[in-house]
Amino acid sequence: MSESVHPVPTGFNARIGPGDLARLRAAAEDDTDAFWLDQARRIDWTAPPTQAGDWSFDEQDFRIRWFADGTLNLSVNCLDRHLAEHGNRTALIFEADEPGAGRTVSYRELYEETCRLANLLKSRGIGRGDRVMIYMPMIPEAAAAMLACARIGAVHSVVFGGFSPDSVAGRIEDCDAKCMITADEGVRGGKVIPLKRNVDAALDKRDVETVIVVSRTGASVPMKAGRDVAYADVRDSLAIECEPEVMAAEDPLFILYTSGSTGKPKGVVHSTGGYAVWAATTFDWVFDYRPDDIFWCTADIGWITGHSYVVYGPLVNGATSVMFDGVPNYPDFGRFWETVDRLGVTIFYTAPTAIRALMREGDGPVKAHKRTSLRLLGTVGEPINPEAWDWYWRVVGDQRCPVVDTWWQTETGGILISPFPGATPLKPGSATQPLPGIRPLLLDPDQQVLDGPASGNLCIAASWPGQMRTVWGDHDRFFQTYFSTYPGLYFTGDGCRRDADGYYWITGRVDDVINVSGHRIGTAEVESALVAHPKVAEAAVVGFPHDIKGQGIYAYVTLNAGEEGGDSLRSDLVQQVRKDIGGMAAPEKIHFTPSLPKTRSGKIMRRILRKIAEGETEGFGDTSTLADPSVVDALLAGRK
Numbered sequence: 082m083s084e085s086v087h088p089v090p091t092g093f094n095a096r097i098g099p100g101d102l103a104r105l106r107a108a109a110e111d112d113t114d115a116f117w118l119d120q121a122r123r124i125d126w127t128a129p130p131t132q133a134g135d136w137s138f139d140e141q142d143f144r145i146r147w148f149a150d151g152t153l154n155l156s157v158n159c160l161d162r163h164l165a166e167h168g169n170r171t172a173l174i175f176e177a178d179e180p181g182a183g184r185t186v187s188y189r190e191l192y193e194e195t196c197r198l199a200n201l202l203k204s205r206g207i208g209r210g211d212r213v214m215i216y217m218p219m220i221p222e223a224a225a226a227m228l229a230c231a232r233i234g235a236v237h238s239v240v241f242g243g244f245s246p247d248s249v250a251g252r253i254e255d256c257d258a259k260c261m262i263t264a265d266e267g268v269r270g271g272k273v274i275p276l277k278r279n280v281d282a283a284l285d286k287r288d289v290e291t292v293i294v295v296s297r298t299g300a301s302v303p304m305k306a307g308r309d310v311a312y313a314d315v316r317d318s319l320a321i322e323c324e325p326e327v328m329a330a331e332d333p334l335f336i337l338y339t340s341g342s343t344g345k346p347k348g349v350v351h352s353t354g355g356y357a358v359w360a361a362t363t364f365d366w367v368f369d370y371r372p373d374d375i376f377w378c379t380a381d382i383g384w385i386t387g388h389s390y391v392v393y394g395p396l397v398n399g400a401t402s403v404m405f406d407g408v409p410n411y412p413d414f415g416r417f418w419e420t421v422d423r424l425g426v427t428i429f430y431t432a433p434t435a436i437r438a439l440m441r442e443g444d445g446p447v448k449a450h451k452r453t454s455l456r457l458l459g460t461v462g463e464p465i466n467p468e469a470w471d472w473y474w475r476v477v478g479d480q481r482c483p484v485v486d487t488w489w490q491t492e493t494g495g496i497l498i499s500p501f502p503g504a505t506p507l508k509p510g511s512a513t514q515p516l517p518g519i520r521p522l523l524l525d526p527d528q529q530v531l532d533g534p535a536s537g538n539l540c541i542a543a544s545w546p547g548q549m550r551t552v553w554g555d556h557d558r559f560f561q562t563y564f565s566t567y568p569g570l571y572f573t574g575d576g577c578r579r580d581a582d583g584y585y586w587i588t589g590r591v592d593d594v595i596n597v598s599g600h601r602i603g604t605a606e607v608e609s610a611l612v613a614h615p616k617v618a619e620a621a622v623v624g625f626p627h628d629i630k631g632q633g634i635y636a637y638v639t640l641n642a643g644e645e646g647g648d649s650l651r652s653d654l655v656q657q658v659r660k661d662i663g664g665m666a667a668p669e670k671i672h673f674t675p676s677l678p679k680t681r682s683g684k685i686m687r688r689i690l691r692k693i694a695e696g697e698t699e700g701f702g703d704t705s706t707l708a709d710p711s712v713v714d715a716l717l718a719g720r721k
């Protein structure tokens with residue numbers, strides 16, 4: 082498909098037009114500190130900050146601090162400050178798995194629920210700095226649980242409900258959580274998810290002091306005396322006011338675990354003040370937010386997108402945010418659009434994988450619904466192919482709604498590269514240009530900065546308020562992972578092309594991270610799950626192109642002497658990965674092989690494994706450094 086350019090649609094009356102954007106960019110250049118302090122005014126501070134960024138990416142002087150002398154409480158910014166004028170405004174629209182079975186929650190109701198939960202946490206001895214795990218469905222109490230932690234200064238760590246008990250236990254251990262907030266069960270796509278049972282299995286390995294169980298289905302679940310509290314039993318006795326803790330801007334707000342290229346998942350730590358400013362600012366800029374919008378981000382709160390654009394970004398801005406507890410194909414493939422019509426959704430933000438899956442079903446399920454309320458569409462999580470972009474724009478948005486392709490990461494806290502819908506001409510497949518104040522650079526492997534149109538590794542040269550502050554418990558790993566490859570710069574792990582118009586085209590990860598349906602999976606984690614099986618000697622995992630998921634997982638496995646590979650072992654291995662990590666990390670293909678291609682020094686040549694997984698049969702480049710070049714032929718013969 083040739084590159085097309087879409088100007089801002091004529092009917093789209095944006096708050097921020099081209100002139101405003103140019104002014105924002107100039108202001109960010111002219112006086113960076115003043116610019117960021119200006120953005121910080123979006124937040125109600127108990128003590129307003131007098132300084133903006135205080136940071137250095139250099140090893141000797143390494144530090145990242147924003148608004149460091151400011152103090153605030155983020156739950157106050159999400160709730161209390163809206164009460165006087167907008168207490169009755171809808172904060173959350175809970176859209177349950179069954180269409181129409183949800184409810185709305187006003188700002189006042191969310192405030193009260195948050196205070197109840199905060200008081201319950203306090204009564205269980207939880208306070209400033211304590212870690213609280215949240216393993217919940219997409220119900221309003223989940224947002225209230227996050228906000229309750231923020232209110233009392235506890236650090237939340239939300240774990241996606243698709244992670245296995247073993248993964249949950251690993252995270253509890255890593256951050257030494259005192260408390261777990263969960264629900265009896267979840268329901269998705271008509272299927273029940275045994276959340277409390279999973280929690281109990283996790284806690285068998287690593288216990289916590291308190292488990293709060295919110296009722297979602299009302300199922301009766303085992304409760305451990307002294308540890309487990311049924312929220313429904315105590316809710317009405319809890320006070321609906323709770324004095325907020327005054328937090329320093331740099332106090333941690335949350336930990337969110339994400340996969341990297343090596344080792345176990347990292348606990349990404351975000352700050353209170355800088356993150357608040359970034360979530361608030363980017364939500365306003367990128368989504369052109371207006372008070373009558375109904376904003377729907379389909380992400381789960383178990384991922385960063387759910388943190389920043391289901392909960393914090395919308396609520397700081399006093400918006401109405403949809404919390405969706407279902408899936409795009411239940412009860413049918415028209416679910417998104419039926420819901421858009423019923424709720425009057427104006428801004429819709431989802432992942433390319435969902436768009437591709439729906440596109441495959443044809444235009445019918447979209448056209449069956451009106452979608453006239455929509456005015457803006459967005460995507461996040463992975464590169465969007467121009468065909469899917471075009472379908473989203475043409476069929477879903479009726480060529481009326483700008484499509485904002487937003488690039489960012491768990492580590493960045495919020496969007497960094499994205500169009501402004503009212504100011505940026507769009508190119509399908511490009512995240513377009515950096516937000517004001519964001520300074521991307523492309524570098525080659527020899528540390529050279531590339532100018533003009535070029536392809537290279539994407540780095541960011543200057544800090545921004547929403548940048549992660551550390552890896553929980555391992556500050557050295559934080560520096561090594563992100564700041565050692567290109568000294569003085571933040572290295573994103575993504576490859577990127579910049580065209581002659583200065584537009585950025587993210588090409589995907591250049592490290593050993595696989596992006597499956599927008600979920601980050603570390604190859605090392607899957608490999609270590611596979612080799613945990615007693616029959617497996619060695620495993621190497623790579624990504625391969627997948628029509629719907631973007632990438633799928635392809636695992637090469639060598640077995641111990643005397644073991645036979647076959648379908649029953651394949652399903653055992655998939656089971657093993659499901660148990661250690663979760664269903665989303667299950668390999669699509671398992672290729673048993675007598676040996677892996679290794680250099681004489683023993684390093685696995687993943688380049689070759691990737692090519693074979695992609696279906697290539699030649700063009701493997703220089704294979705002369707392989708200890709045994711005949712391995713390649715054996716691998717080709719055994720292709721899955």
Ligand code: WTA
Nearest residue numbers: 461462463464486487488489490491587590
């Ligand atoms: C990828 C999700 C292309 C990228 C917010 C990044 C994207 C990783 C885009 C982060 C996009 C995210 N275009 N690629 N618009 N958005 N990515 O931490 O590889 O789950 O590094 O954060 O997703 O995934 P994460």
